[in-house]
Amino acid sequence: MTFDHNQSAPEIKAGIPSGDAQDVYDAMMRTFEDFKSENDARLASIEKRSGDVLVEEKVARIDAALDAHQRRLDQLSLKGAGPALAADSAARPQPSEHKSAFDAYVRSGESEGLRQIETKAMSVGSNPDGGYLVPVELDSVIGERLAMISPIRSIAGVRRISSGLYRKPFTTSGPATGWVGETAARPQTNSSTFDVLSFPAMELYAMPAATATLLDDAAVNLDDWLAGEIDQVFAEQEGMAFVSGDGVNKPKGFLSYTTVGNSAWSWGNIGTIATGVAGAFAASNPSDSLVDLIYALKAGYRQNASFVMNRRTQATVRKFKDSTGHYLWQPPATASGRASLIGFPLADTEDMPDIAAGSLSIAFGDFRRGYLIVDRQGVRVLRDPYSAKPYVLFYTTKRVGGGVQDFDAIKLLKFAVS
Structure with a gap:
């Protein structure tokens, strides 16, 4: 994947593409490249003891954009997890007896079908938890x-x-263990404490x-x-x-x-x-x-x-580098993946x-x-x-x-x- 470094992403108001997950992911990767560039400038100014307020603001703005992209990816992933609505009713799988009875209950309050199913299953529908x-x-x-x-x-x-x-x-406390010869006596092990x-x-x-x-x-x-x-x-x-x-x-x-x-x-x-x-x-x-x-x-x-x-803690560790200058935080490898930190997955x-x-x-x-x-x-x-x-x-x-x-x-x- 290549990135266009001539884009002035720091000046963009953290816009999020309205397309699919791959579009949002590509935008996130471009934003991360801009983040690294601006954070490098921030670190350089700190080393020179001449902190640039504008650079700090740019880093904070791009960092917020990265979070916004990640939230959008999460939303798209969740949307994709929902059951698909088949356009052709003939293509839909036939509902089970339980599903048909539950649908009737939700739509109209008709519970006879559910009562019969739960009676067959030797369970009582409304005790002790209530409902079906x-x-x-x-x-x-x-x-x-x-x-x-x-x-x-x-x-x-x-x-x-x-x-x-x-x-x-x-x-x-686990049982006592040890090595023994093929014909040597096996001493009794200590009892485990449970x-x-x-x-x-x-x-x-x-x-x-x-x-x-x-x-x-x-x-x-x-x-x-x-x-x-x-x-x-x-x-x-x-x-x-x-x-x-x-x-x-x-x-x-x-x-x-x-x-x-x-x-x-x-x-x-x-x-x-x-x-x-x-x-x-x-x-x-x-x-x-x-x-x-x-x-x-x-x-x-x-x-x-x-x-x-x-994510606020993430914003702090996102600025860290290793001794070779590589960033320890890395964006997801795929649109549906997780960000990583020092090579380990990171859960928001x-x-x-x-x-x-x-x-x-x-x-x-x-x-x-x-x-x-x-x-x-x-x-x-x-x-x-x-x-x-x-x-x-x-x-x-x-x-x-x-x-x-x-x-x-x-x-x-x-x-x-x-």
């Missing part, structure tokens, strides 16, 4: 869209359960509203409408809980566990690496603390590790805290092994045409839990002296 289970087609769409717009869900371990609690046993981690699934709800006109319109894909109404609010609530939830009627976020300096790490705590400066990176070689964070993680976890931070998570004194603003780890999300099977919908006339409300619930399952798989960068 959505068909598997819609459940899959909601899950896929949540994975795309919920950054932690996209990198964490996810397990579906049929009950309200998932219990995971683990050993706090403990259990519990992950309760808590109720998360949304209540989208629809007009009678929308429900009567046969051309409207109600699966797509309902998924689109709830995925964003579900993802926002989940994302906040997975990062900083207190575990009370919600998942417990990885920032809510006890933290200790990594040299004093023990099971049940999350290790931290300090930047050496309260509320900032070190003035000299600021990226060294990022390297320390990477190598605080054991090799077995590093190969699948990701950085997690918000707006629920991570901004850089401040003592903040834990950057996480690094193998989240698939370190953080577990538990989803109770089934999303339920209860139709309510009475509470907000003339609108019809759809009380939609899902049960989700989460917490750290491997305390050695996640490390945090602490913006503090120690």
